[in-house]
Amino acid sequence: MLNYFxxxxxxxxxxxxxxxGRDAMKLGDALLYFQDPESFASRGANSDFHESEYGVxxxxxxxxxxxxxxxxxxxxxxxxxxxxxxERR
Numbered sequence: 323m324l325n326y327f328x329x330x331x332x333x334x335x336x337x338x339x340x341x342x343g344r345d346a347m348k349l350g351d352a353l354l355y356f357q358d359p360e361s362f363a364s365r366g367a368n369s370d371f372h373e374s375e376y377g378v379x380x381x382x383x384x385x386x387x388x389x390x391x392x393x394x395x396x397x398x399x400x401x402x403x404x405x406x407x408x409e410r411r
Contacts, residue, residue: 323356323379323389324398332409334402339379339389342367346378353380356389 327333339356346355357367358377381389390398 324395325388326402330405330409331402332406334399336395336399340367342378346380353382354386355380 323337323339325335325337327335338359340359340362342355342357342362344354345351346353356379358379361377
């Protein structure tokens with residue numbers, strides 16, 4: 323997940339998330355579920371969880387704008403480097 327701390331998109335906040343499934347809680351929703359790498363490494367993908375307890379996040383497909391594959395995150399961070407260089411001039 324890539325967000326920025328500022329409006330000029332110069333200070334990135336990068337967080338790794340692991341996709342664990344759609345409707346992972348079996349509620350019949352269309353939500354996409356992601357888990358933080360620490361809880362994933364220690365407990366594995368968890369479909370029987372409480373979000374705050376296991377570092378699980380969910381969103382709709384419309385909210386995926388800040389979630390990237392690794393290649394796309396690198397591309398976006400490179401764009402940030404270019405913006406930073408222009409800002410320093």
